[in-house]
Amino acid sequence: xxxxxxxxxxxxxxxxxxxxxxxxxxxxxxxxxxxxxxxxxxxxxxxxxxxxxxxxxxxxxxxxxxxxxxxxxxxxxxxxxxxxxxxxxxxxxxxxxxxxxxxxxxxxxxxxxxxxxxxxxxxxxxxxxxxxxxxxxxxxxxxxxxxxxxxxxxxxxxxxxxxxxxxxxxxxxxxxxxxxxxxxxxxxxxxxxxxxxxxxxxxxxxxxxxxxxxxxxxxxxxxxxxxxxxxxxxxxxxxxxxxxxx
Amino acid sequence: xxxxxxxxxxxxxxxxxxxxxxxxxxxxxxxxxxxxxxxxxxxxxxxxxxxxxxxxxxxxxxxxxxxxxxxxxxxxxxxxxxxxxxxxxxxxxxxxxxxxxxxxxxxxxxxxxxxxxxxxxxxxxxxxxxxxxxxxxxxxxxxxxxxxxxxxxxxxxxxxxxxxxxxxxxxxxxxxxxxxxxxxxxxxxxxxxxxxxxxxxxxxxxxxxxxxxxxxxxxxxxxxxxxxxxxxxxxxxxxxxxxxxxxxxxxxxxxxxxxxxxxxxxxxxxxxxxxxxxxxxxxxxxxxxxxxxxxxxxxxxxxxxxxxxxxxxxxxxxxxxxxxxxxxxxxxxxxxxxxxxxxxxxxxxxxxxxxxxxxxxxxxxxxxxxxxxxxxxxxxxxxxxxxxxxxxxxxxxxxxxxxxxxx
Numbered sequence: 001x002x003x004x005x006x007x008x009x010x011x012x013x014x015x016x017x018x019x020x021x022x023x024x025x026x027x028x029x030x031x032x033x034x035x036x037x038x039x040x041x042x043x044x045x046x047x048x049x050x051x052x053x054x055x056x057x058x059x060x061x062x063x064x065x066x067x068x069x070x071x072x073x074x075x076x077x078x079x080x081x082x083x084x085x086x087x088x089x090x091x092x093x094x095x096x097x098x099x100x101x102x103x104x105x106x107x108x109x110x111x112x113x114x115x116x117x118x119x120x121x122x123x124x125x126x127x128x129x130x131x132x133x134x135x136x137x138x139x140x141x142x143x144x145x146x147x148x149x150x151x152x153x154x155x156x157x158x159x160x161x162x163x164x165x166x167x168x169x170x171x172x173x174x175x176x177x178x179x180x181x182x183x184x185x186x187x188x189x190x191x192x193x194x195x196x197x198x199x200x201x202x203x204x205x206x207x208x209x210x211x212x213x214x215x216x217x218x219x220x221x222x223x224x225x226x227x228x229x230x231x232x233x234x235x236x237x238x239x240x241x242x243x244x245x246x
Numbered sequence: 247x248x249x250x251x252x253x254x255x256x257x258x259x260x261x262x263x264x265x266x267x268x269x270x271x272x273x274x275x276x277x278x279x280x281x282x283x284x285x286x287x288x289x290x291x292x293x294x295x296x297x298x299x300x301x302x303x304x305x306x307x308x309x310x311x312x313x314x315x316x317x318x319x320x321x322x323x324x325x326x327x328x329x330x331x332x333x334x335x336x337x338x339x340x341x342x343x344x345x346x347x348x349x350x351x352x353x354x355x356x357x358x359x360x361x362x363x364x365x366x367x368x369x370x371x372x373x374x375x376x377x378x379x380x381x382x383x384x385x386x387x388x389x390x391x392x393x394x395x396x397x398x399x400x401x402x403x404x405x406x407x408x409x410x411x412x413x414x415x416x417x418x419x420x421x422x423x424x425x426x427x428x429x430x431x432x433x434x435x436x437x438x439x440x441x442x443x444x445x446x447x448x449x450x451x452x453x454x455x456x457x458x459x460x461x462x463x464x465x466x467x468x469x470x471x472x473x474x475x476x477x478x479x480x481x482x483x484x485x486x487x488x489x490x491x492x493x494x495x496x497x498x499x500x501x502x503x504x505x506x507x508x509x510x511x512x513x514x515x516x517x518x519x520x521x522x523x524x525x526x527x528x529x530x531x532x533x534x535x536x537x538x539x540x541x542x543x544x545x546x547x548x549x550x551x552x553x554x555x556x557x558x559x560x561x562x563x564x565x566x567x568x569x570x571x572x573x574x575x576x577x578x579x580x581x582x583x584x585x586x587x588x589x590x591x592x593x594x595x596x597x598x599x600x601x602x603x604x605x606x607x608x609x610x611x612x613x614x615x616x617x618x619x620x621x622x623x624x625x626x627x628x629x630x631x632x633x634x635x636x637x638x639x640x641x642x643x644x645x646x647x648x649x650x651x652x653x
Contacts, residue, residue: 014268069281070281070284070285073282073285074285074288077285077289184289184293184296184322185285185289186289186321186322187286187289187322187323187324187327187336187338187342187346188323188331188336188337189323190282190285190286190289190338191282191331191336191337191338193282193285194281194282
């Protein structure tokens, strides 16, 4: 099977989020980056398991600048066979989706894997957009994938239960927790990754239809107020007048 | 509480959520590292968070060795990462070896010791001094963790003075007869093979591979350690052990054999100590921001800030020291004396940071809710093993004066 895994770069999970002065962008200074965990732990690993079971290849693709190469190299160290970086600043979901679709359209991938969302902007959009560009089915939030021949059964968690879909390749899915178990690259994998191909291709021109104009941080958490257990009236007053929850 | 395969009660719920470690890189030293160094560092950091942090306090408290981690260390590639791939290593450079040791010791000095011994003191001498047959026979199995190895140099009466060793071999046709005893040997009670150094009939030090089932060989465990409690330590006792001549290293005679292995291991320790120091600093910094006294976080008090500021200063200096040492090692130019300086400085730095961090944690610092006291106790061993703090000073002294103050 020819498998594609789309990986994105996100800030490390403990990053303290700050905005630039006019609130139009995330401040990137001093931020450590990682591969988006849903892409790495679930999408990539399930693709590798599938390849190990039925043969084929796993390609990792990323839209970004040269600074993303470390993250791409990690995907290779975990086990992807080759990688492609589409050389562009990834400024919107639609833009990213267009770039991936342009790359993938002539490659005949059987399954295209995404993480269910990137943990920075939480869009959950790119997978569906790519599938739409390529006119293939898309299944979101997959936590189980079984493939037999050209038919796949994909389970996804829904409110209060599980939905199982049957789909023919080629198709795209977004991976949720449970689809696979995280793999840590070992030293040999890291060294082998250095010799695996990482191809850089130029982006196609594409106009965004919308752009983010402002970001706001949530209001800072206020300090905890401790109220004497004997003073229920004060508690009720605060809940009513300040917290406005009763 | 639940017991795992090694019979150790694990407080999983309690510990698993508590590894909130964040690395500190005050001088952006990451920019000096290559992509594979960063990948190796992050892989081992993740492995430690998943495999070591949740269990280490329980194992250390109960003085049990987490035996399953020998295999885990092999899987991640922590044994001999700078040895060639065809001999069971990882084909990486010395800087990568350093960052791996740093991350392992961030978890625990005992876990780092398991890997240091296997890689630098067992695989390295077999690779460097062994015959092709010895390399083929042992290295892949050591690299994969199928075999555990140990290293016998120190004796009950010969620690800082290994050249005075009394363990000896006598020629007996196709074998040597080995007699003597070794002390303070990491891994020895569980080891499949021991790299042993002994004097031949001419008084020359020779190295050899002793297998655990050779008659006359035993490796009793040393109990009662208040340090490296999660790492197993023992003796090696040889009573007329017949060691085939094919097991003796053909390519080395004299003290330079074992000392070159120690240089490798000490190099890793110089990196490793930074890991322990970082963990203590990281815990102290977080605690100082969360713990309030007199209505404000204790991190707002000048005396706490002095401790924290000095800690991060010392860690940063130590990082620069090993980065330069690693660059020299990659070119094959790091001298034993340069390695001594880094081992001595960095281990002492880590121990002092552990003590200061313990103070910042107040009473909580003496409990296993925080990693600090465990690191502090471990570092007392690290200060002494692989060349004591004082001996390394004398090595620097001898190097700069040309005068030997050992004897």
